[in-house]
Amino acid sequence: MVERPGVQLTGVHATSALGRGAEAQLAGVLAGVPAFGPVRRFDTGTRRVDAAATLPQVGGLADELAEAVEAACRAAGLDAARRARSALLLAVHGGSHVPRLAGDLAAGAGFPDVRTYTTACVSATSAVADAAALIRRGDVERAVVAAGYLVEPDQYALFDAGRALATDAAVRPFSAGRTGLLLGDGIAAVVLERADVARRPVADLLGWGRAGDAFHPCQPDPAGRGLSRAVTAALRRAGLAPEAVGYVNANATGTSHSDAAEAAALRTALGPAAARVPVSSTKALHGHALEASGLLELVVTVLALRHGKLPVNAGWLGPDPDCPLDVIRDAPRPAATGHALSLNAAFGGANTALLVGAP
Structure with missing residues (x-):
């Protein structure tokens, strides 16, 4: 059996309300x-x-x-010739503007073509999974994934009308007394490369999984079955046991049903290890960037893992019996292992899991 090449994240860049650049994100989540x-x-x-x-x-x-x-490509050391042989995958909110946005970005950055993803809050992570699959299959040596969302009035109005926004101006994932989510700006880009051609590795992308549950147009499956299957698939692809996971950057938005469903998914997928794995949701710090959330959170996760410190779950008020997890509170924790999961979920029952490791 021919061993498939590994996939590594090399250049990473992100911008959010925490600041501009990858280091600003790391400093912000650790603060x-x-x-x-x-x-x-x-x-x-x-x-x-x-x-x-x-x-x-x-x-x-x-x-x-x-x-x-541009910043991610520069960090990865990609010159014009390498970009011209790379795939560009773009995750943004859908609309008539997308083809022109994608075309302009591909032409301006020197890519031959671009794929677009408009699948709500799993857009960016679906793009990462597809990029990794293209590399593992041998279709390309490298791919760039970019994603962006800037808080604007239309989506803000929809979430407000749906009573999903936190009424106390704070996001409190997995916590008693949580009242909802808050939106946030998010722009991110990462370069994924075949391990044998990567020159500046930041992290290994070891596994990925996607699964749907189609439970409800807006509400998650209370048992978290779709997300559980996504986590299991990521672990299986990586060849790792649940006990190897040392951190979970959870999707947790701070909404009642979603957080409880995710806790159930983790208990199913990780078994007894779920009670011991440190968990936090960095949405409590930078907000929910919708289509870009998955990529922003992936960048934060790999930087935290590389730095050896795990970010806190801000806004904590007290334990919720429906979320019996080891939530990181008060201060960052040392990373006990070199493996972490970054999870995302979207309306309609779409779920993704990305498993990364220190290179």
């Missing part, structure tokens, strides 16, 4: 100070909630994405 504040980008006078995690100064989405792709 543990949430970036939420009143919305100044548009009028929220008729809304129930007036809070999000937004950058004080931000360019247009196309410009921000181009800057992120």
Whole structure:
């Protein structure tokens, strides 16, 4: 049996309300100070909630994405010739603007073509999984994944009308007293390369899994069956046991049903190890970046793992009996192992799991 080549993350870049650049994200999540504040980008006078995690100064989405792709490619050492032989996968909110955005980004950054992903909150992680599959299959040596969302009035209004936004201006994943999610800016780009051609590895992408449960258009399966299958698939692809996982950056949005379902999924997929694996959701710090969340959180996860410290679960008020997990509170913890999961879920029952390791 021919052994398939490994996949590594090399260049990484991200921007959020925590700051610009990968190091700003790491410093922000380890400081543990949430970036939420009143919305100044548009009028929220008729809304129930007036809070999000937004950058004080931000360019247009196309410009921000181009800057992120350029920074990630530069960090990975990709010259024009290597970019011209690479795939570009882009995760953004759907709409008539997407073809032009994708075409302009591909042409400006020097890529021959681009795939687009508009599958809500698993857009970016689906793109990462596909990029890894392309590399493992031998179709390409490397791929760049980029994703972006900037808080804007339409999605804000939808989440507010659906009573999903936190009424106390804080996101409290897995905590008693949580009241919902808050949106946040997120722009990220990563380079994935076949291990034997990667020159500047940041992390190994060891496994990935995707599964659907189709339980409800908006609500998750209370048993977390789809997410559990995604985690199991990622572990199986990596050839690792649940006990090898040393951290979970959870999807946990701070909503009642979603957090409880994710806790159930982790208990099913990890078994007894679920009670001992440190868990946090960095959405409590940088907000929910919708289509870009998965990539932003992947960057944060690999940087934290590389640094050897695991970020806190901000906003904690007290334990919820429906979420019996080892939630990281008060201060960052030392990383006990070199493996971590980054989880995401979307409306319609779509679930993804990415398993990374220190190189």
